[in-house]
Amino acid sequence: MARKATNGKPRRAGADAVDSTGSDGGSQAPHETLYEHLAADIAASIESGTLRPGDRLPSVRSLTATRGVSPATVFEAYYLLEARGLVRARPRSGYYVAAEPTYRSAEPVEMSTPDSAPREVRISDIIYETLQATASRHVVPLGSAFPSPALFPWQQLARTLAQAVTKLDPWATVESLTPGHEGLRRQIAMRYLVDGVRADIGEIIVTNGAMEALNLALAAVSKPGDAVVVEAPCFYACLQAIERLGLRAIEVPTCPRTGIELDALEQAIVTHKPAALWLMTNFQNPLTSSMPLEKKRDLVALLHKHRLPMIEDDAYHELFASEGRPPSTKMFDDEGWVLHCSSFSKTLAPGFRVGWVSAGRFTKEVAQQKLAASLATSVPVQAALATYLSRGHYERHLRALRARLRSLRDQYAELIAASFPAGTRISRPAGGYFLWIEMPAGVDALLLGREAMAAGISLAPGPLFSASRGFANCVRINCGHPLTDEIANAVRHVGALAARHVASVTSAG
Amino acid sequence: MARKATNGKPRRAGADAVDSTGSDGGSQAPHETLYEHLAADIAASIESGTLRPGDRLPSVRSLTATRGVSPATVFEAYYLLEARGLVRARPRSGYYVAAEPTYRSAEPVEMSTPDSAPREVRISDIIYETLQATASRHVVPLGSAFPSPALFPWQQLARTLAQAVTKLDPWATVESLTPGHEGLRRQIAMRYLVDGVRADIGEIIVTNGAMEALNLALAAVSKPGDAVVVEAPCFYACLQAIERLGLRAIEVPTCPRTGIELDALEQAIVTHKPAALWLMTNFQNPLTSSMPLEKKRDLVALLHKHRLPMIEDDAYHELFASEGRPPSTKMFDDEGWVLHCSSFSKTLAPGFRVGWVSAGRFTKEVAQQKLAASLATSVPVQAALATYLSRGHYERHLRALRARLRSLRDQYAELIAASFPAGTRISRPAGGYFLWIEMPAGVDALLLGREAMAAGISLAPGPLFSASRGFANCVRINCGHPLTDEIANAVRHVGALAARHVASVTSAG
Incomplete structure (x- = not known):
């Protein structure tokens, strides 16, 4: 690095x-x-x-x-x-x-080619139903947004939380209001140092998970009616946030290996004058693409040239697999245009709901949004995480988690390559715990999702990730759960269902 | 009751x-x-x-x-x-x-007479500065929104939290996503029973404090440009929420004893077709008014007649002083138009940031807002509060807290009556921990606030509570902190500063 x-x-x-x-x-x-x-x-x-x-x-x-x-x-x-x-x-x-993963024989997925006109977003209902479906432990979690709860150090977290609360100074409940618990903000600033980024503790605002961080950041830099550039496909929470704030989405073509296309991005900026970008440059959800260092540098130069804020959802950057720690766009951003959002929800403590935004030049605006939206983040859990990080436990836990997720990624990819219809393309993520699956034309992913749910299996169909309901033949599959027989059978079942879609189109033609 | x-x-x-x-x-x-x-x-x-x-x-x-x-x-x-x-x-x-409180000799404050035209709100900067100022333990907290952290059962909470986390089922972190931890939602539903309200567990959504509950409720029933009825004066968070969502505020005259005037309210509804009301019917912040039972019933009838949602901020209803437990508007609302918001932040666990909304007919809309805004509320603290409540500790703690706050209210009121300029009027709250102080014309509360801050004392000046920057000669004073010599001297100092404002006007005239 x-x-x-x-x-x-x-x-x-x-x-x-x-x-x-x-x-x-x-x-x-x-x-x-x-x-x-x-x-x-x-x-x-x-x-x-x-x-x-x-x-x-x-x-x-x-x-x-x-x-x-x-x-x-x-x-x-x-x-x-x-x-x-x-x-x-x-x-x-x-x-x-290590063995070469056999799924490399599957073709890489192709670049998206969305129509880039700004459009209103109406996505909340379909997301709501999908999330409701994945909240039960009795549904096979292929569509879940979370890795298995079994991957996290619960006993250690419980001990740390107990100690932190016992020692909590009651006045901390007032003094740790926004921007957040000072010890935790210092630990977060030190993680940025590890990433090669100089982030001032003063620009770090602790939030109720990354989701709140992203929403506050977006609200801080936009007003109703504004347009926002997103990737095609993009994380559905981004579309939800755009919908709630009355904004419009501009979908820009995104390469499944290296992320959003910069030429198309600049053209969209010039044509539509967006208020902001909302991107994921590391292990993008759902595409799993990662932007190379040079492209990140060029992206930040584009922000500076057009004086445009970028909200970066970087929830997975600690979960790198084979390429080592990914560089951060903030390394290049000496002007403070990147509002960098992340959390501990996917890496250490799901359910604690502790995230943050490093808000650069928009720190005051985001802090005001936080005060107005929810005043502050839960103090005992902030204090506990500060203690946990200060003891050096985090890096040890992450090493084990990264190895585990990489191994699971390979197992799932091999199984999918073996059990999905011919012509299926599987992404090759360098981190995170998702696979993006492009099935042959003729597969209807929304229908496939409903069929899978009838069999007790959740899926995240492609149209969830698109303001224009594109990616009709794609699904995102969660590979962050131990591949039990039950889950393996579920993957095979979904593959068989997809094959039936293909067969019915072939026979109809 | x-x-x-x-x-x-x-x-x-x-x-x-x-x-x-x-x-x-x-x-x-x-x-x-x-x-x-x-x-x-x-x-x-x-x-x-x-x-x-x-x-x-x-x-x-x-x-x-x-x-x-x-x-x-x-x-x-x-x-x-x-x-x-x-x-x-x-x-x-x-x-x-008990002794009769001597401050009854001070006159009750008078009814507000705002101009009720809908107006845009620009209040965030002044609130941000005030909140920043009150976050330090070294500032005398007359302007603080919180009671003293010393009034809460920290050791008991720490033990309960430690136990709850140790027993936490990792899968609960997924299953307790919105609407929230089932055990806590059941305990909240049981508190409604104590209030004589039948609230279904299904309509209770746990939030990151009451502030998030109120924001989500407002977002669920409005769209940018809509008008919302508020009290004059009203809690500044209400104005912040209206500002962030691009709404307009209609200020309606509010009686310092019995709350918003229903005739003026109905006229505002007919004239301006608001999307919602946002009211506090118990121990209103900052006016400290409480609506009598019959007026609450008439208010709910008005909602039903006009099919109008009411967001109720009821953060203080457990903190009743002399009149007993106040009845809830939801008792009369068999049609689900009241979105009832509250929290444990002022009554049990400041800094835990656990609140809720009982959202009636708008439950699905609010749940979608919660998912999009912050996904879920911190699970360990929800589990801990569920345990604490299930053991019956809450009611015992509340009894002691209510008695303490009532005693402090009387001490502060007596001191203010003795040390503020002649003609000062002091509210007579039946609960909560605020006093609303109307000083003689000529006192400039915003200037008074700056002068007090220079002496290390925070204040909440009247204009903070008004979209039209009214109540120029009023302040809200927090009486929820033990009345130490330092605080007593601060109260006397503010009184002396106010007297100087009066004297300079008199000499100028």
Whole structure:
């Protein structure tokens, strides 16, 4: 990440991490830490075929001896390789070179080509019904927006919350009103440092989850009737927010690999004079695209050129899989046009409802919106998360969660490739816990969703993600739940239902 | 309350409470419980002068013997008399007849006479500055919206929260999404039963404090450009909400004793066709007025006649002082036009940010707003409050809190009457923890607020509570903090500042 960031001439926060175990004085690149250097060597062995899929990596003890580094350095190197998807840990056994996921044989999905005219949004009813359907544990959660609750450290969170509340100074309930609990805001600012972003604690406003952050940010930079640029497809909450605020959506073509198309975006800006953009540049929901560093830099330059605020929904950036920590658009934004929204709901504590917005030049406007909308965010849970983060638990938990989600992604993708009709295309996410599935023309995803629900399976059909009800043959599938037999059978059942749609079109033609 | 409710032909929830300790077969009125009967007898002795201010009431033991009732019945009777302001407990000593508050010599404040034309609202900046100023413990909190954090059972809450989180089923984080934690919603429905209201659990939506409840309710029944009826003066959050949603406010004259004037209200409805009303019928903020039962019934009849939703901010109804539990407008609303909003923020757990709306016929619309605005409310704190309420702690805590607030109200009122300029009028609240102060013409409350802030004292000037910036010579004073020497000196200082305003006008004239 350090090298990428330097290439992109970003606004950097501090010095690169330095390994304290000493230096082996070898062929290390400038600014590369010992563990990065070790990881690069092992990656080269994998790429050259010296180490093959399934091979066991050298033990920590042997590498400690041969390379003259500490065990911690070896572990960091293995964690990094694991995060990049190159190796996998097997409990009580060691690290092994990962197998190539077989689903790579499925074609990547294609670019969307929406009509970009601004349009009113009427999406709330269909979203409401889908969310109601996914709220029960007895429905197979392929359409759910959340990873499995089983993936989170509940016992640790409960202990931390109990301690935090017992120690809570009653006056904190007044003093932690908007912008939020100071300790938590400091911890969030420190996470930005890890991302290479200099975010001032003063611009961080704690909210009732990312959803509230996004809504307040949008309200702060728009007025009824304004147009807002969105991706096609985009997260349905974005369409809901646009609907509630009486705005109009401009859908811009979005590449399933690299995110929104910048040429089309600039044309839409010039033509329709939007009040803001609302984008996801990392592991976009539902498309799972991720914008490369250079494209992020160009995007921010576009914001600066047109003096246009961008609301960024970055709820998944900590859940990177194989490419390492994604760079943040805020690295390039020294003018404060990015309103960066995220939360702990998908990464640590679902149901706590703690998110934030780093609001840049719009901090006062967003703080006023927060005061008027809900005054403040629950103080005990803010205090608990501040404690949890300050103890260093978060990074350890995230490492395990990332590895788990990556493994689940591969399992689901392989199963879908094997059980959906021929011609189905599956996205290749570098993070998050969704797969975007484009089925052959003729599949009616809304109908498929109703058929699946009749069998006790939720789905998130493509039209949920589009103001123009496009993506009729697409679904988003949640791959953040352990792939039990029940869920595997549900995936196969949906595949069979989709095949029937294809067959009925073929026979009708 | 039972008798009042019967007179008013309300929609009653269930049978009246029956004392299980047996019956003394005396002159008890129908439906009157033993303890109510005993309380009525003692009240009559006070009214007749048999028992005088400062007299000690009979001991529990002696009454148990002479009346043939259980000690519990005697305690309930004393609690009831205490809640009505007729007696006061002295620790380790017993119950005494309360003194008449001396501030009754100050004149009641007069009715507002606003111009009722709908107008746009621009209030956020001034409110933002006032709230920022009151968030520090080092500012004397006369302008604060919150009672003292010292009045709440923090240790008990911390224990309950710790237990609730430890037992939390991870799946509850998904299943307790909007409308909210089922156990808490059931407890809230049971509180409505205590109020004599039949509220279905299905219409209760848990929110991030009352503020979010009110905002979602307003958004659910209006669209930008609509007009909304408000009281003059009204709670500034109401004006903020109207401003954010692009609505217009119609200010209607409001009596400082009995609330909004119904004739003027109906005229405003007919003339301006508002989309909704936003009212406080109990201990109105800032005026402290309370609508009598018959007027509430007529108000609801008006809603039904005009098929008009009413958003009711009822955040203080549990904080009644001398008149007993106020009846709820929802008692009369068998058509579901009242969207009744409240919270635990002022009564039990400030900073937890848990409120609710009982949304009647607008339940689905409000639930959709909640999903889109913030998805859900923090689950651990909901679970904790559900446990706390289910154990019966809430009512015991409220009894102590009500007595404390009533005592503080009298102390502050006496001090203000003694230290503010001649001609100052002080409201006589039957609950809550505010006093509304109307100072002589010539006092500039906005200037007074700035002068007070320079001395480290916050104030809530009258114009904060008015879309037309009226009430220039009024302030709302928080009397929910223990009256320390520091606060008493602050009250005297503000009084002296106000006297200087009067003197400068007199000398100029």
